Amino acid sequence: MKHVNRLLALAAFAIGGTAAFAQTTVPVVVGAPEKDIVISKHIYGHFSEHLGHCIYDGFWVNENLNVPKKDRIRLDIVDALKKIKIPNLRWPGGCFADEYHWRDGIGPRKQRPVMINTNWGNVTEDNSFGTHEFLELCSLLGTEPYITGNVGSGTVEEMSKWVEYLNFDGVSPVTGIRKQNGHEKPFNVSFWGVGNESWGCGGNMSPEFYASQFKRYATFCKNYPNAQLKKIASGPNVDDYRWTETLMKEVPSWLMWGLSLHYYTVPKDWGNKGSATQFDEKEYFTTMQKCLYMDELVTKHSAIMDKYDPKKHVSLVVDEWGIWTNVEPGTNGAFLYQQNSMRDALVAATTLNIFNNHADRVRMANLAQTINVLQALVLTDKEKMLLTPTYHVFDLYQVHQNAHQLKLHFASPDYSVGDQKIPAVNGSASQDSSGAIHISLVNLDASKKISISALLPANAGAKVSARVLTAAAFNSYNSFDEPNKVVPAAFSDFKKDGSQLAVTLPPISVVVLTIQ
Template sequence: MKRQLISLICVGAIWGSAYGQNMVTLTPSEKPIPISRHIYGHFAEHLGRCVYDGFYVGEGNKNIPHTNGVRNDVIAALKELQIPNLRWPGGCFADTYHWKDGIGPKASRPAIVNNWWGGVTEDNSFGTHDFLDMCELLGTEPYLAGNVGSGEVQELADWVQYVNFAGNSPMSDLRRENGRDKPWNVKFWGVGNESWGCGGNMTAEYYSDIYRKYSTFMADWSNTGGLYRIASGANSADYHWTETLMKQLPKSLVKGIALHHYAVIDWNKKGSSITYTDEQYFKTMKSAWFMNELVEKHSAIMDKYDAKKDVALVVDEWGGWYEVEPNTNPGFLYQQNTMRDAMIAGMTLNIFNNHADRVKMANLAQTINVLQAVILTKEEKMIKTPTFHVLEMYKVHHDANLIPLRISSQDFVWNGEAIPAVSASASQDKNGRTHISLVNIDPKSSQDVTVALSKAQKLQSARLLTSANLRDYNDFDAGDRIVPKAFKGAKVDKQQLTAKLPPFSVLVVTLD
């Protein structure tokens, strides 16, 4: 609802949204800003059923088609998304993981108790070779999270040598003994994870020194531009953490600084992933929209020390977080995925796209069976969630040039609080096509949107994701009730696009 109409809202908990135009104006820039495909990255932690029983079912499985133990249906689905990178093995698990436990003959690998996530015992049958070979199957770049919490400097330095060094050395020779001649040339490396919390409960000042030490001994031999080292960054609105790292870390040792933020109603009472109330929906959207403020404020701090934007803001954990599904292990973080999650995904990716000058990498948490997953599995069955379909629709933005825009949105109002109902981002690909993604998070009201184009264009396609009910989801029995469909409600007349966005919907339009 427009700000001047707020006085018309009745007292109490009422949905509100103005009936009128939402205006988007595309303002092409003379200096191209690419939307890095790495913004569309994913995350596979040793957590619950993400790796074991998600990606990996074992080489001996006779019931589920697989390649070297990795599910073929998962490989096909992630190839459809064209995932650019995959983060592993954590998360909190990373700072307890010792990579040498996961190499060599599987029968002789030591077991480990996953104290962070469920207290289960893992047999280390999925280790470095398994993960990096899987990334080759997927056609994606691996992003390894190094252990600086319980691990030593030499351990991380050895891991880099093991996976990246082509010559003769103790670690590369060990790699060859384990069946891999050529190195994988891993580019992306996280130097610890959540060092302010599960990664060691460090202060920003202490971690800065630790980072400098560990990253110094991470040598690279590939002559391809060096390692892309990513520092463990802030927890949500901890701006002191970002300021300290930007002051203390030399640019020669850091390519990215991480940021973690989840859309959470209340960390002590997260609410159901399916039977949420209208109020809980609004609070989730408000928490998701807070990502825009976080990106802008952390970016402003980084700008003070890095005006050329050489250091990326890497949002390598984001997504919705709710209570686990009933009768599942609380430590496995298994939750369903409804149209609410599609709204989080569409809004958040619009935010990242619009800040592509600083946000150059991000990782949705997590890929399979954990938190805001794109895939859920149950024995031989697999489903694609609404979040999957948003990522698939948005892949048109991969490595396309950002088209900056101005937006004037109606408000989505709950009980006197307001956030924008409509978000948008736009890009131009290498073939000159324009792609515009529009999201209406209002669960009750349609939104009329007018987009002022910079030149006359023709409508090539329009795809819409929505459903009959906000709480709808794809499940193993009903199949894919939520999938993108061709949309007839978008029109282009010379230099103007108009569309009527249904409630809780994501629309991607392509113009030529």
């Protein structure tokens, strides 16, 4: 700590030395690579539930829709997601997972039974998008599937046979069915969620009861050659620390690869969440204040996990996160379709910085959700498709995937509204396998530029490049009439002098710098 304080003092001196000057320019020290801490690419995962138009009319479209597709998988969306290198995709839910029976979604499509989606609007689904279609989508995306099994209304045998169907390369009744359905070799799916929100829509269970259920289900979900399972337990809702304590105490770490955490940023309250685009600075500020609460949640849940798992074998998996607002006027309230503004981009960038900085424990996360639902990356309207500001954050931040974590040491100035204040600046940094350093910085202040003076490691490269995502207002968004209103641009408001890097962050901005 003394070493860090000395570096901070040197940085402050390098940018002017006076207290008054230091108040307007933030000294930042970029630490050396953390030896064994890698920012897992799986932090940048996504979530696609059978909800609204995420699957149907999202990934899976009518055969007559005039867009490029393979079978009924929409390829312009596939291409957009490949560009940002999504590492995993969670399916089929969400609450839907605990009413989904996988055998209904295999075999000839015309012979598949229909089902009622009781969680999301009581719509009738034809099960045309099932296990094989999902895994074909993952293959096209070049991403790893993350399947959530049915604990709430299913059985141990049902989930066990799903694992066998997908992963066993031998002779059995279910592998024979898989081969009849056109897939001779196993899919080798490693990531498995054992239920979803078992404290709520997944069964309203107590943590003690769920811990017992997890051990039963996990025991009968077998490892087969080339498919060692990463079993993820249904973890706590927000700040239910007792749930985490119980699971970590009752479930051995060798049986549980990960423990999930769900937290949504709700601008107002659950009765009236607030508009996605019509809000003032006070509501914007409150939203970012709630977004920053993720850091406290991750810190406190991680501390409990450390108590029982000091070597950090169990990953904290934040497999549902994002901003949740009221649906767009005139849309189905059960379909959770919301617009996506610059505020959403700042929520995404800030949250990803938090995960990057906790990469010793957070090794997987899934934004909710990929298309047309909640904080989506992509919105569609028949043939039209647009990329949201949130998509562009994931594009900028892909440089952190599987890079070594670097610590940023700084004291942020305050961003104040009324008598409330939050840190105006947050950030994270990494060094990739080529030696390039990547620094992502977020300025939440709605009106003020903030200057940064970063002291880089001695071996940092000489060349600096940067991109910025910002907008005229925090509620600016991309529409089908103006799909490129909020997009990344080249950024040049920086200057490097030796190991010192001076950067000026615009208001409401996300800046990613690369030093190589």
